[in-house]
Amino acid sequence: MSEKKEVVKQKKSFAELYSKYGTFSILALVLIIGTIASPQFLTLDNMLNVIRQNSYLLIIAFGTTFVMVVGCINIAYDMMLALVGCASCLIYVALGGNLLITVLLSLMIGALLGVAYGFLVTHFNLPPFIVGLAISSFCQGMTLLITGGRSIPGTMGTSYTLIGQGFFFGIPVPIIIMFACMAVTWVILRKMIFGRHAIAVGGNRQAAIASGIRAKRVILIVYIMDGLLCGLAAIVFMSRLGVGQPNPGTGYGFDAITGVNIGGASLSGGSGGAVGSFIGVLIVGLLNNIMNLRGLSSAWQFIIKGILIVIAVIIDMKTKEAMVKGSAK
Amino acid sequence: MKDIVKIFPGVRALDGVTLRVRPGSVHVIVGENGAGKSTLMKVISGEYVADGGEMIYKGSPVGKRSIMETINMGISMIAQELNPVGIMTVAENIFLGREPRLTKGIVDDRLMNTRAQEILDEMNIPYRATQQLRQLPVSGQQLVEIAKAVSRNASLVIMDEPTSSIADKEVDILFEQVNKLRDRGVGIIYITHKMDEVFKIADDITVIRDGKGIETGPASNFDIDKLITLMVGRQITDLYPVNQTPPGEVVLEVKDLSKRGKYHDISFQLHRGEILGFAGLVGAGRSEVMRAVFGLEPADSGEIYIDGEKKRIRDTTDAFANGIGMVTEDRRGEGIIPAASVKENASIASIRKYVKGFIIDEKAELAAAKASVDSMAAKYATMNQPIRNLSGGNQQKVILSRLMLMDLKVLILDEPTRGIDVGAKREIHQLMCDFAARGYGVVMISSEMPEVLGMSDRIIVMHEGYVTGELLRAEASQEAVMRLAVASTPQHR
Numbered sequence A: 001m002s003e004k005k006e007v008v009k010q011k012k013s014f015a016e017l018y019s020k021y022g023t024f025s026i027l028a029l030v031l032i033i034g035t036i037a038s039p040q041f042l043t044l045d046n047m048l049n050v051i052r053q054n055s056y057l058l059i060i061a062f063g064t065t066f067v068m069v070v071g072c073i074n075i076a077y078d079m080m081l082a083l084v085g086c087a088s089c090l091i092y093v094a095l096g097g098n099l100l101i102t103v104l105l106s107l108m109i110g111a112l113l114g115v116a117y118g119f120l121v122t123h124f125n126l127p128p129f130i131v132g133l134a135i136s137s138f139c140q141g142m143t144l145l146i147t148g149g150r151s152i153p154g155t156m157g158t159s160y161t162l163i164g165q166g167f168f169f170g171i172p173v174p175i176i177i178m179f180a181c182m183a184v185t186w187v188i189l190r191k192m193i194f195g196r197h198a199i200a201v202g203g204n205r206q207a208a209i210a211s212g213i214r215a216k217r218v219i220l221i222v223y224i225m226d227g228l229l230c231g232l233a234a235i236v237f238m239s240r241l242g243v244g245q246p247n248p249g250t251g252y253g254f255d256a257i258t259g260v261n262i263g264g265a266s267l268s269g270g271s272g273g274a275v276g277s278f279i280g281v282l283i284v285g286l287l288n289n290i291m292n293l294r295g296l297s298s299a300w301q302f303i304i305k306g307i308l309i310v311i312a313v314i315i316d317m318k319t320k321e322a323m324v325k326g327s328a329k
Numbered sequence B: 001m002k003d004i005v006k007i008f009p010g011v012r013a014l015d016g017v018t019l020r021v022r023p024g025s026v027h028v029i030v031g032e033n034g035a036g037k038s039t040l041m042k043v044i045s046g047e048y049v050a051d052g053g054e055m056i057y058k059g060s061p062v063g064k065r066s067i068m069e070t071i072n073m074g075i076s077m078i079a080q081e082l083n084p085v086g087i088m089t090v091a092e093n094i095f096l097g098r099e100p101r102l103t104k105g106i107v108d109d110r111l112m113n114t115r116a117q118e119i120l121d122e123m124n125i126p127y128r129a130t131q132q133l134r135q136l137p138v139s140g141q142q143l144v145e146i147a148k149a150v151s152r153n154a155s156l157v158i159m160d161e162p163t164s165s166i167a168d169k170e171v172d173i174l175f176e177q178v179n180k181l182r183d184r185g186v187g188i189i190y191i192t193h194k195m196d197e198v199f200k201i202a203d204d205i206t207v208i209r210d211g212k213g214i215e216t217g218p219a220s221n222f223d224i225d226k227l228i229t230l231m232v233g234r235q236i237t238d239l240y241p242v243n244q245t246p247p248g249e250v251v252l253e254v255k256d257l258s259k260r261g262k263y264h265d266i267s268f269q270l271h272r273g274e275i276l277g278f279a280g281l282v283g284a285g286r287s288e289v290m291r292a293v294f295g296l297e298p299a300d301s302g303e304i305y306i307d308g309e310k311k312r313i314r315d316t317t318d319a320f321a322n323g324i325g326m327v328t329e330d331r332r333g334e335g336i337i338p339a340a341s342v343k344e345n346a347s348i349a350s351i352r353k354y355v356k357g358f359i360i361d362e363k364a365e366l367a368a369a370k371a372s373v374d375s376m377a378a379k380y381a382t383m384n385q386p387i388r389n390l391s392g393g394n395q396q397k398v399i400l401s402r403l404m405l406m407d408l409k410v411l412i413l414d415e416p417t418r419g420i421d422v423g424a425k426r427e428i429h430q431l432m433c434d435f436a437a438r439g440y441g442v443v444m445i446s447s448e449m450p451e452v453l454g455m456s457d458r459i460i461v462m463h464e465g466y467v468t469g470e471l472l473r474a475e476a477s478q479e480a481v482m483r484l485a486v487a488s489t490p491q492h493r
Helices: A002-037 A044-053 A055-069 A077-094 A099-123 A128-147 A159-165 A173-191 A193-203 A205-210 A215-241 A252-262 A274-293 A298-328 B037-044 B067-072 B090-094 B109-122 B138-151 B168-183 B195-201 B224-232 B286-293 B316-321 B331-335 B342-354 B362-375 B392-404 B422-437 B449-455 B478-485
Strands: B002-008 B011-017 B026-030 B052-057 B060-062 B075-078 B101-103 B156-160 B187-191 B204-209 B212-218 B250-259 B263-271 B275-280 B301-306 B309-311 B324-327 B410-414 B441-445 B458-463 B466-472
Touching (some): A002 A274, A002 A298, A044 A055, A044 A173, A044 A274, A055 A173, A055 A193, A055 A215, A055 A274, A077 A215, A077 A252, A099 A128, A099 A159, A099 A215, A159 A173, A173 A193, A173 A274, A193 A205, A193 A215, A205 A215, A205 B331, A252 A274, A252 A298, A274 A298, B011 B037, B026 B037, B026 B168, B026 B195, B037 B156, B037 B187, B067 B075, B075 B138, B090 B109, B109 B138, B168 B187, B168 B195, B195 B224, B204 B224, B212 B224, B224 B478, B250 B441, B263 B286, B263 B441, B263 B458, B263 B466, B275 B422, B275 B449, B275 B478, B286 B324, B286 B410, B286 B441, B316 B324, B324 B392, B331 B392, B342 B392, B362 B392, B422 B441, B422 B449, B441 B449, B449 B478, B466 B478
Parallel strands (some): B011 B212, B026 B187, B026 B204, B075 B156, B156 B187, B275 B441, B275 B458
Antiparallel strands (some): B002 B011, B002 B052, B052 B060, B204 B212, B250 B263, B250 B301, B458 B466
């Protein structure tokens, strides 16, 4: 009898400890593994490099954080990234190099995709996953349509590349943009009414509605912000490449969701934050970095990341379960 | 069946019920909400194990067994909410789980369909065995359930409120089949809330109250008045605080609120400082009406007035803006945000009040939340602990303080003390009087008769979506409420 009680107690405390310090412990673990794996790993240059390389991923991740806080998901990032990025290059070339208008129009396209995503999810009660498949396919088609499947030249060496490659007071511009997004995310989620409403909607949608919150509107706005951030990430991404690339590759959305999940945002909603997501995505970035330093093929990298997300989700589910059980007593 | 005892933690759900069902008879069981009818049926069907007493079936005692074993013994249960596989055919449903086989793993469709059709024809049920079940009306699906029981050669069939979801004309078809079943020598246990049905179909009647068998005998020994008296005839020993506030002017008026299939032409007034009780049997439509007033499930038609002014309430945001707040029945599902803190749970609805510029002033928020939660005497470790770690009573107090932080005029409390321990229950009753004293109009939905009688200044009784009567505290008695709740004197329609 007493033995059983002991086990329950330990489980509960593990769940609570994990939810508090889990992300930091994993970060520490990854740093240790990296240091052992390669002497170049724990250097300032390499660390800054990882952050810079992953800055667009982090910008996407802050959008994901909002979406996951309200208990939804977006799985269309890769194709949204391609569409908004290519559109921004085309707009830039067509406007003859007006950077400000280009950025504004691109963000608008991103926001519109968010409106579409959010509208389909809230108005028709479609599962976010299915909507993601549709939006993804739509964006892929649109990208092919506007680019003809060819990359878009004409941005190389212009003001457009400043966003992805420039420096401001010696700090890479993408890093500045990323930290600005992080700060905004943190303020909205922790300090503003909208953040509280989002957490309530994700924590218990029916209770949020019974508290006078228009849950559907909250979810719609979240998807719009998500679209905006994805649009911003797309500009940073294409600007870094220096060329509009209709096939930028896949797996970015996957990395963002994995990172945000590791960073403490539960797939079932109601939890998550800017700092956690930053560290979570950083962990994914560092793992990629370690695997690159060790010269692992991208085939192995995908396999290992697949295993990682399963582990992250299992831990997510188990700690939630344990906490619910612990509280039922 | 003799002296069945079933003890749930904290409650004696069944406390010595003796039930004797004769073959070839319909035995009707009546009782209030929570009298123990369903628990008894679950003991018979093998879902629950009795803690004491014995069950004798066909002359020999039966002990612990599974639901499947019970079915194989010839006891079939037709649940209140049918759970058929709609996409499958009538025949497939009848033979679900015991399909005739050609060889291992292959169903003999032809044999199954012929045998199902034989059963249907024999019982004069006008359906084809190959029809999809979902094309049938609910009453038809019930007939299929009866056919299933027949095909299993059941000698005891339990029917739990079979007419609660079917139209009046379909009831006759159902009764015809029940009578046929009886004539085949099957014993039938029939649970119902409807008094007019009781005497149409019963051979024997047993009244259950508070888990005890109160009286049993042939139907001719009873009439409606006697049944009602027996159902409610308990001594009320609990003490309730009496609301001393005299009612003020009308704060909420509802006119002709209707929603198809749920409730019809509901009109009532609520005064400031008044506690208005809504009584009725479970499923009478009380919650649905109040959920419409609160904007959770808007009505089809009808008008809502606050302080004499007509208001449009499309959602809960409108309701709060007009001073209407509600604590819903389902505390876990619609009340608490489990992972959020006590503070956040208390402040979530009124968060706009604590904002400076665009930023939440967390000090002001904490101060307001703490003051409100403390005024309810809720017990907690810190305001930052997750609300899920609190007891049910304390969670309920936090939800009440959530509403107290709003500027409300009308408080709707749906089963406010359900699942809450006795001490906290009493405190919540006192709080309700305090709310009335502070000028709120309070609506309380309760399925507990003593609570309704003890707390309400005025009681409105509903039956199947209609208001059947209104009673002042002085004229309210258990019998009077129950008479209206079972609508033995229909004033509507």
